[in-house]
Amino acid sequence: MSEPLLVVDDLHVTFKIHGGRAVRAVDGVSFAVRAGETVGIVGESGSGKSVTALAILGLLPSRGVTTSGSILLNGQQLLGASEHDMQDVRGRRAAMVFQDPMTSLNPVLTIGRQLTETITRHLGVKRDAARDRAAELLDRVGIPEPRQRLKNYPHQLSGGMRQRVMIAIALASDPALIIADEPTTALDVTIQAQVLELLREVVRESNTALVMITHDLGVIAGICESVNVMYSGRIVESNERHHLFASPRHHYTRGLLASVPRLDGAQGRLVPIPGSPSDVIAWSEGCAFAPRCPAVSDACRGQAPELVSSPEGGTLRCVQPAPVGMPVWSGR
Amino acid sequence: MLQVRNLQVHFPIKKGLVFDRTVGAVRAVDGVDLTIPRSTTLGLVGESGCGKSTVGKAILRLVPLTAGTVTFDNLELSALQNEELRKARRHVQMIFQDPYASLNPRQNVESIITEPIRTHQLRTGAAVHQRVNELLDSVGLPRGAASRYPHEFSGGQRQRIGIARALAAEPDLIIADEPVSALDVSIQAQVINLLADLQEQLGLTYLLISHDLAVVRHISDTVAVMYLGAIVETAPAETLYTNPQHPYTLALLSAVPVPDPVVEDSRHRMVLQGDLPSPANPPSGCRFHTRCAYAQRRCEQERPVLRDLEPGHQVACHFAEEIAVSISATRGGDVVL
Numbered sequence: 292m293s294e295p296l297l298v299v300d301d302l303h304v305t306f307k308i309h310g311g312r313a314v315r316a317v318d319g320v321s322f323a324v325r326a327g328e329t330v331g332i333v334g335e336s337g338s339g340k341s342v343t344a345l346a347i348l349g350l351l352p353s354r355g356v357t358t359s360g361s362i363l364l365n366g367q368q369l370l371g372a373s374e375h376d377m378q379d380v381r382g383r384r385a386a387m388v389f390q391d392p393m394t395s396l397n398p399v400l401t402i403g404r405q406l407t408e409t410i411t412r413h414l415g416v417k418r419d420a421a422r423d424r425a426a427e428l429l430d431r432v433g434i435p436e437p438r439q440r441l442k443n444y445p446h447q448l449s450g451g452m453r454q455r456v457m458i459a460i461a462l463a464s465d466p467a468l469i470i471a472d473e474p475t476t477a478l479d480v481t482i483q484a485q486v487l488e489l490l491r492e493v494v495r496e497s498n499t500a501l502v503m504i505t506h507d508l509g510v511i512a513g514i515c516e517s518v519n520v521m522y523s524g525r526i527v528e529s530n531e532r533h534h535l536f537a538s539p540r541h542h543y544t545r546g547l548l549a550s551v552p553r554l555d556g557a558q559g560r561l562v563p564i565p566g567s568p569s570d571v572i573a574w575s576e577g578c579a580f581a582p583r584c585p586a587v588s589d590a591c592r593g594q595a596p597e598l599v600s601s602p603e604g605g606t607l608r609c610v611q612p613a614p615v616g617m618p619v620w621s622g623r
Numbered sequence: 624m625l626q627v628r629n630l631q632v633h634f635p636i637k638k639g640l641v642f643d644r645t646v647g648a649v650r651a652v653d654g655v656d657l658t659i660p661r662s663t664t665l666g667l668v669g670e671s672g673c674g675k676s677t678v679g680k681a682i683l684r685l686v687p688l689t690a691g692t693v694t695f696d697n698l699e700l701s702a703l704q705n706e707e708l709r710k711a712r713r714h715v716q717m718i719f720q721d722p723y724a725s726l727n728p729r730q731n732v733e734s735i736i737t738e739p740i741r742t743h744q745l746r747t748g749a750a751v752h753q754r755v756n757e758l759l760d761s762v763g764l765p766r767g768a769a770s771r772y773p774h775e776f777s778g779g780q781r782q783r784i785g786i787a788r789a790l791a792a793e794p795d796l797i798i799a800d801e802p803v804s805a806l807d808v809s810i811q812a813q814v815i816n817l818l819a820d821l822q823e824q825l826g827l828t829y830l831l832i833s834h835d836l837a838v839v840r841h842i843s844d845t846v847a848v849m850y851l852g853a854i855v856e857t858a859p860a861e862t863l864y865t866n867p868q869h870p871y872t873l874a875l876l877s878a879v880p881v882p883d884p885v886v887e888d889s890r891h892r893m894v895l896q897g898d899l900p901s902p903a904n905p906p907s908g909c910r911f912h913t914r915c916a917y918a919q920r921r922c923e924q925e926r927p928v929l930r931d932l933e934p935g936h937q938v939a940c941h942f943a944e945e946i947a948v949s950i951s952a953t954r955g956g957d958v959v960l
């Protein structure tokens with residue numbers, strides 16, 4: 292197998308908030324992504340998914356944040372790199388697609404302006420050539436009449452079209468890595484299907500590495516080759532997607548699967564995870580999921596469970612995982 | 624039983640600063656029929672802007688009706704005025720998507736829940752406090768919650784407060800507009816199960832509005848699919864999901880991701896082209912014709928009416944039978960998964 296393009300190793304991100312309190316948003320996260328591969332990060336609100344993404348692209352606020360660990364993109368250390376270097380990384384090698392395109396598009400500039408600016412800045416071509424390239428990109432992401440659309444302002448486009456424009460801007464620099472943070476969460480299902488299809492196509496045709504952040508297990512099952520499940524700032528389980536769904540072993544992963552209704556009606560009464568995401572303990576005092584875990588015991592408290600590789604593949608952070616080969620659902 | 628007949632809600636589009644001229648209308652709801660038998664749940668699904676919330680608001684008379692009737696247990700809600708309307712509203716309560724925005728941050732939980740009890744004079748004196756405790760019990764909140772304020776609760780707990788407030792009026796019909804959409808995945812199931820339990824205990828009738836087709840399948844007896852202001856298909860839940868007949872229903876179902884890679888790898892994806900047209904300027908004939916893979920000339924000219932395919936299963940498509948035949952010929956088996 293080829294060398295991974297992106298290697299995140301023991302990443303920590305801590306925010307100092309007023310009153311001197313520290314929030315360990317990301318608390319020792321490691322994963323790797325190869326060219327042409329799609330890796331998912333799933334977990335509930337506040338688990339640290341977005342902060343992980345922002346850290347990789349150097350987009351964290353400059354004040355009140357401490358980071359440690361290592362982020363290697365093609366061997367280059369990104370953690371602690373200068374803003375100048377990070378701008379270059381974001382312009383040529385890595386791009387991000389956010390949940391809400393309205394917040395990342397400039398409302399007073401036309402789509403064409405925003406696209407051509409990115410293109411001229413990063414590829415150093417003339418304006419006419421940049422306009423041609425912009426129209427090509429809009430066409431590539433499936434926007435009809437691209438030359439006309441270049442003259443539109445963001446508010447003149449539908450939510451689905453705006454997200455396509457964001458993807459077009461991301462593709463403008465032909466990046467080796469795309470990080471998509473909930474790119475379809477704000478979209479209707481039929482539009483979500485279009486955008487997911489587009490992302491699949493980009494990965495296939497350009498051999499792009501894609502990190503897909505989502506809370507939707509269905510999206511994960513459909514697009515990611517491997518999955519990292521996050522809880523309270525740490526990865527608690529990761530595996531190739533078929534293994535993860537057929538044999539989920541961490542009790543949080545199992546809880547998530549048992550609590551979502553399925554379109555194919557393959558489950559009976561839903562089994563909710565008790566409590567709420569705010570019922571956590573610090574990892575230094577034990578497993579953060581302990582207050583909500585149905586299998587909790589004394590062994591789960593006192594210190595954090597280690598992340599260990601299991602002989603069946605994948606990694607797991609749990610002292611008493613479910614046995615191998617016990618799906619949450621018994622098929623359709 | 625709730626009966627909605629030919630419901631229309633058109634919002635005027637106005638232009639001009641000094642003289643408001645009406646220059647057109649958003650046909651948010653444009654001829655909707657619904658029937659919900661007592662103690663059952665109807666799931667109303669469809670994409671953003673198709674008019675789901677407007678249907679809910681129109682039933683409660685929170686928006687003016689352009690045409691149509693709404694009848695609940697022989698009471699014609701759409702004909703009531705003032706005091707009569709106020710009294711009738713007690714029987715129909717609403718639960719909203721965003722539990723936080725729908726609760727007054729300055730009222731504590733007791734005062735929030737007591738409000739409908741006092742407004743409709745359902746209890747007096749010590750019985751009011753007794754009733755608050757009962758309601759907290761039934762939505763699974765600790766009794767100590769009564770003296771606390773909305774911001775002290777998590778999203779799922781706030782939704783429980785909203786449900787307790789709705790129940791306080793002792794309604795027969797509850798309109799739940801995206802009741803779990805704003806909640807964390809792990810919390811959604813708690814609220815879904817609670818709604819199901821309450822229905823069983825209290826015999827409630829639900830209109831559940833949601834864009835989440837998996838949630839709707841899970842708790843609905845009947846499902847109605849809406850597109851641009853009209854119902855395109857309605858059927859018992861099991862039938863709708865296993866034997867959908869309208870091309871839009873097919874596309875919608877095939878677009879919902881299933882959390883199972885085996886299913887995801889093998890299913891047929893029908894990716895729809897284009898965007899939802901504007902309800903201010905809906906397409907002629909069948910409103911779905913601009914995105915329908917099976918559209919023919921007739922579809923552009925003639926608006927299909929909702930017709931019976933079999934008892935309880937209605938579809939608004941000129942060519943439903945032919946399409947079903949052609950799909951099962953090419954695919955066989957399960958058409959959606």
Ligand SMILES: Nc1ncnc2c1ncn2[C@@H]1O[C@H](COP(=O)(O)OP(=O)(O)OP(=O)(O)O)[C@@H](O)[C@H]1O
Nearest residue numbers: 306308314316335336337338339340341342343352
């Ligand atoms: N700028 C910031 N300052 C302080 N704390 C922050 C900041 N950004 C994020 N956090 C905290 O870091 C934690 C992780 O947040 P993050 O946004 O990564 O969650 P997430 O997994 O993306 O959740 P969601 O699914 O809601 O998007 C949260 O507790 C959040 O409150």
Ligand SMILES: Nc1ncnc2c1ncn2[C@@H]1O[C@H](COP(=O)(O)OP(=O)(O)OP(=O)(O)O)[C@@H](O)[C@H]1O
Nearest residue numbers: 634649651670671672673674675676677678834902
């Ligand atoms: N008060 C209003 N004035 C004018 N237009 C309105 C009004 N309320 C709703 N609309 C329009 O009516 C249409 C239907 O809106 P509605 O809120 O019912 O959709 P919905 O199906 O509930 O969508 P969502 O899933 O996004 O909640 C939309 O085009 C909306 O913009």
Ligand code: SF4
Nearest residue numbers: 578581584591609610
């Ligand atoms: S370590 Fe203990 S509390 Fe944590 S998931 Fe495993 S069994 Fe549950």
Ligand code: SF4
Nearest residue numbers: 909912915922940941
């Ligand atoms: S009537 Fe025509 S356009 Fe409408 S759904 Fe049926 S085939 Fe498609």
Ligand SMILES: [Mg+2]
Nearest residue numbers: 340341342472
């Ligand atoms: Mg996030």
Ligand SMILES: [Mg+2]
Nearest residue numbers: 675676677800
């Ligand atoms: Mg709505």
